[in-house]
Amino acid sequence: MASIAQPSSGLGQTVRKSLPAYGFLSPWLIGLFCLTAGPVLASLYLSFTNFDLIQTPRWVGTANYERIFTNDPKFIAAMKVTFTYVLLSVPFKLAFALMLAMALNRGIQGLSIYRAIFYLPSLLGASVAIAVLWRQVFAGDGLLNAVLKWAFGYQGPSWISNPDYALYTLVSLSIWQFGSPMIIFLAGLRQIPQDMYEAASLDGAGPMRQMFKITLPLLTPVIFFNGVIQTIEAFKAFTPAFIVSEGTGGPVDSTMFYTLYLYLEGFAYLRMGYASALAWVLVVIIAFFTAFSFLSAKYWVHYDD
């Protein structure tokens, strides 16, 4: 007969109370422990071996890690490509998502329809089909160049097969998938009390001032959340590079993302031990960035309490 009003006392009660929660989480938990955790731990072990996918792995100590940091120019090149991608795609994507969320938040008619339309690219985004479509649009005789020629008489290059532009077409593909941060921004905007704006306009604050003094500060928790999630996603990007470059990271390694390099080492060159070490280096890099975001949060994220 435990009632909800009763203050929780003792560990037993806490566990009993959270059991239903774990019950509902169980499909995910089972997946995590049975399907994800095992391979993740195995890869940590494999990163210290010379596993070639076929023969029994042999322990090589820290040789793989030593090679990554002292003797692997492709690692450096892949890091450059990946960082360029993260540093360009995340800010642009968030800015774009925020702009659209603000536009949609003006109480226009048929909001849910617009929301659905803008969300659509994100649903399709990570799929192979869209990456294939992107190939077609940005090819030498693709849609984009046809439009450029028709509108400006300009004969564009083959965007995806030129090392100067290939990476930026992938950045644009990422920005185009602004849907999920947009939805979260929209929810955040709705949380901001309307009376604050009313009070501000009574005090004579214009729209710009309202945005910088009310909207953005109150939205920082959401910006922070979106920033962390999108950064992690960007570091993990694989499908667009794999499909658009046909799995080569080309032309001239200009789209050799870290994850793609890791994949080629493991599956194309049969150096799964080395690829596992690369994967763990990526884990540390992502953890570092996430920790950095959380530490910096107290200087710029305003929580409402």
Place this chain on the structure above:
Amino acid sequence: MTHAMDRRRLMTGTAAVLGLGWLSLPALAQEKRLRMFWWGSKERADRTFKGNKLYSAKNPGVKIDGETIGWSDYWPRMATQAAGRNLADVIQMDYRYIFEYARRGALLDLNPYVGKALDLSGFDKNSIDCGKVDGKLYGINLGNNSTAMLANISAFEGAGLKVPTGDLTWDEYGKLCAELTKAAKKDGFYGSMDSGGLEPSFEVFVRQRGKNLYSEDGKAGFSAEDASDWFAYWDGLRQSKACVPADVQALDKQNIETNPLTLGKAAVAFAHSNQLVGYQAVNPNKLSIGMYPSGGAGAKPGQYLKPSMFFSVAGTSKNPEDAVKVINFVINDPEGVKAYGVERGVPPSSKSRDLIAADLDALGKAQVDYIASVTSKVGPLPPPPPKGAGEIAFLLRRTNEEVGFGRIKPAEAGKKFLTEASSILSRG
């Protein structure tokens, strides 16, 4: 009361389900399922599925599930399956990889089956030996092929030019293609594809200089100068517009469907002779087949006859006997031999060659004649490629792209290519 009823009902229900399960089991047990895995074009898929169907018709109770994928995705998939001990029973294998897989114990030694389930009596010694690793037989040669130049006949003849053949030197070939580009006057259409990043092409070039791509002990067999000359040659062709520009070649996934010839951007593709069938299937214009340009006076033969591909049996196969029988079917049984035709190369068995000779179409005949005509002009089979050769093929493509996009001069590119290739080889 209701409780007991429920339980009883549940038990009857369970029993019924189990009973049904038992009934259907014998039916399942009778059917043997084999898996077959190969790379290649749609044309190859059609022929292979047809062969499998014919085999099942002759051997009721054996069903073959085919899996097919393009060349570049094939090896990652194969590696994954090997790691998961989940290889297909019958595997299409390449000369480049048979040593790696055989020495790692992933393939079955087929020697015990020879003369029983596997009849190799029509094969000459060379055609059998090329599938041997350390004295054991791991691959059955499905066809002989050689490198070949495929050309769009009407493009050349329409421009009043001679269709390129192996009689030309590399320089003459470059001039001819530049003339074609000029004469064709079609926007975005060029004489040749850019073959500078294709390993088989580079290999022919190196062999014409009396060297091998890789030495017997697994080192690089070419010099930095050889590589520089090669990159410089293709750079010259790009500049004279004899071949497609770098950003067009970059779209080639090194398969038939995305080759500049198929996409209508070039009049010549550098390929393998058995691919004539696959190329012609997707090219509206009639294609000619000829040898690569020659190294000129005093040069050695660059090309060689090689097993285009093998069928191997996985070491983990649960039905090795049946898998061997399937292979035997496509190399000996008239139905199997005819279904495959010459799409995988010219059958090494003289009996099978005679079998298909009668109803060979013009295309098949062109290929058989080509192999017959080059036999006297080719060199010996090179030593098997060492570990890391696959990665070096990627490296060649990237280095040629670097030259193509003006990132590096050909002379430098040759040195860099040799340095990086040697580093890959020493790492293994």
